[in-house]
Amino acid sequence: MSRRRLALTTLVVGFAVSCAPTPEPRSLRELEDVRRSAQAREARALAPQAYAHAEELRARGRRALEDGDTAAAQILGEQAIAAHGHAFALARVLRAERRVAQAKVAQQEKAKTLRDLEAQLATLTADADALELRAEVLRASSLPAPSGATAPEREAARLAAARALVTEARLLCVAARLVGGKTAELDAADAATARVEAELARTPATAPIDAARAARTACLARLTAARRPATTSAPAAGAADALLSELSALADAAPSRDERGVVVVLRPFDAKGALSPAGRVLVESLGRVARTRAGLPLLVVVHGRGDAADAERGAGVAQALRAAGAGNVEVALAGDRLPIVAPGRRDSATRNARVEVVFVVPSA
Amino acid sequence: MGGVVLAGVLAAAGAIGAGRSPGAEAERLLAALPSASSSARITSVPVERARDALRRAAEARAAGDAPHAPQLEDLGLEWAQAASALLRAARAEAEADTAERDLADAEQRAARARALVEGAISRKSRAEEAMRRAGSLASPSAAPPPPASAGAPRGEP
Numbered sequence: 174m175s176r177r178r179l180a181l182t183t184l185v186v187g188f189a190v191s192c193a194p195t196p197e198p199r200s201l202r203e204l205e206d207v208r209r210s211a212q213a214r215e216a217r218a219l220a221p222q223a224y225a226h227a228e229e230l231r232a233r234g235r236r237a238l239e240d241g242d243t244a245a246a247q248i249l250g251e252q253a254i255a256a257h258g259h260a261f262a263l264a265r266v267l268r269a270e271r272r273v274a275q276a277k278v279a280q281q282e283k284a285k286t287l288r289d290l291e292a293q294l295a296t297l298t299a300d301a302d303a304l305e306l307r308a309e310v311l312r313a314s315s316l317p318a319p320s321g322a323t324a325p326e327r328e329a330a331r332l333a334a335a336r337a338l339v340t341e342a343r344l345l346c347v348a349a350r351l352v353g354g355k356t357a358e359l360d361a362a363d364a365a366t367a368r369v370e371a372e373l374a375r376t377p378a379t380a381p382i383d384a385a386r387a388a389r390t391a392c393l394a395r396l397t398a399a400r401r402p403a404t405t406s407a408p409a410a411g412a413a414d415a416l417l418s419e420l421s422a423l424a425d426a427a428p429s430r431d432e433r434g435v436v437v438v439l440r441p442f443d444a445k446g447a448l449s450p451a452g453r454v455l456v457e458s459l460g461r462v463a464r465t466r467a468g469l470p471l472l473v474v475v476h477g478r479g480d481a482a483d484a485e486r487g488a489g490v491a492q493a494l495r496a497a498g499a500g501n502v503e504v505a506l507a508g509d510r511l512p513i514v515a516p517g518r519r520d521s522a523t524r525n526a527r528v529e530v531v532f533v534v535p536s537a
Numbered sequence: 538m539g540g541v542v543l544a545g546v547l548a549a550a551g552a553i554g555a556g557r558s559p560g561a562e563a564e565r566l567l568a569a570l571p572s573a574s575s576s577a578r579i580t581s582v583p584v585e586r587a588r589d590a591l592r593r594a595a596e597a598r599a600a601g602d603a604p605h606a607p608q609l610e611d612l613g614l615e616w617a618q619a620a621s622a623l624l625r626a627a628r629a630e631a632e633a634d635t636a637e638r639d640l641a642d643a644e645q646r647a648a649r650a651r652a653l654v655e656g657a658i659s660r661k662s663r664a665e666e667a668m669r670r671a672g673s674l675a676s677p678s679a680a681p682p683p684p685a686s687a688g689a690p691r692g693e694p
Binding site: 262 | 612615646
């Protein structure tokens with residue numbers, strides 16, 4: 174090859190090399206894949222500013238490449254990829270925040286639905302309770318076949334049962350008055366009870382057991398009616414349950430529930446019939462519980478011989494309850510008509526003698 | 538969302554305007570990332586790339602490549618910001634999962650309450666029926682005619 178030809182070849186090769194396009198850096202090639210991804214599309218929609226920043230970096234990278242600064246183009250390409258990643262992360266933040274907001278709105282709606290359902294449930298349950306009780310009262314007051322004459326020993330048993338029933342009637346009527354005050358219907362039930370008591374006082378040949386049962390049913394119906402307003406206005410209150418639970422925590426209380434309310438039986442009396450120290454402590458605790466429930470009436474029922482000593486014992490317990498804070502206390506004497514063990518059995522008098530403190534709850 | 542991005546950009550700009558270089562700001566962001574393994578797993582890739590960029594910036598500066606060293610620091614900052622945003626995304630998604638689980642619980646409670654209400658409606662209907670039956674028993678006019686044995690002595694009281 175001549176010297177001249179070599180020089181020409183060198184010139185042509187040199188010109189070709191200087192005119193060839195600068196190779197695209199790898200980062201800018203990868204960036205194009207990133208830009209086409211679903212994540213980039215989501216970032217464009219949800220984080221437009223961050224997406225625009227990434228695109229601006231890409232444009233700068235392209236310009237750097239056109240200017241021949243491959244190193245800057247590579248760096249800017251990498252930075253644009255990072256910016257796309259940043260934009261997609263911000264889009265995820267936004268999507269998650271929207272999910273939280275939607276879930277919280279839905280939760281609030283559900284909470285309201287739940288509250289409405291619970292209120293509906295409480296009302297329905299109270300209605301059903303009241304209806305079931307009224308049905309029970311109606312069933313009990315339906316006219317049974319009259320109890321006819323029986324053998325003397327059975328008649329004696331009926332007499333004892335009638336006395337128990339009429340005593341229960343009396344206590345239920347007192348409870349009804351404590352809860353709802355005097356009403357014409359209650360006066361009628363009271364009068365019916367008094368008539369049966371008067372008849373029993375004459376020791377009739379035939380026990381007025383049907384009349385005693387009817388008197389008890391009438392008084393129970395009055396107590397149910399007296400409780401209805403409070404039960405309907407606060408069906409979910411569960412006052413009796415809460416009270417039972419609180420009394421259960423007291424030492425020696427062992428409370429129970431019956432139709433009158435929540436009952437605590439006092440037994441710790443000494444030989445003279447006075448409250449023992451433990452009994453006084455329990456009575457004070459009961460009075461304090463009553464104090465925290467303003468207006469909750471207490472009925473002190475003395476079971477014994479129905480004499481002056483019983484009255485004195487009842488008055489003593491009532492006074493102790495009032496001193497501890499109970500506001501509304503009434504005493505009733507049940508005598509020996511509601512025994513726990515059959516009279517005549519050994520120690521029956523001791524075992525049957527007791528004082529009940531009844532928290533007459535104002536709602537069912 | 539625009540606010541979130543703008544806040545991030547402004548914070549970075551503010552930090553740089555306050556005298557911190559992009560490299561120093563990137564280091565600050567990386568140091569602020571929690572070191573717990575669960576967080577590290579989420580941010581490992583961008584953190585690694587941020588550190589790589591900062592290392593390359595230092596090398597460029599040492600080699601006298603003045604124009605490219607700041608660009609590499611910018612790149613480090615971009616990756617550090619991406620790491621922080623990833624962590625925020627993971628936390629927000631965890632919070633969303635919790636909120637959706639709570640919602641599912643609330644839906645379940647509501648479904649149970651609805652079932653109880655249905656039960657109570659049925660119970661009330663039965664009680665009303667019992668009332669009607671008891672009412673017809675209690676009312677002599679509605680009572681069925683007495684059987685032939687009426688008036689005979691009953692059994693136990």
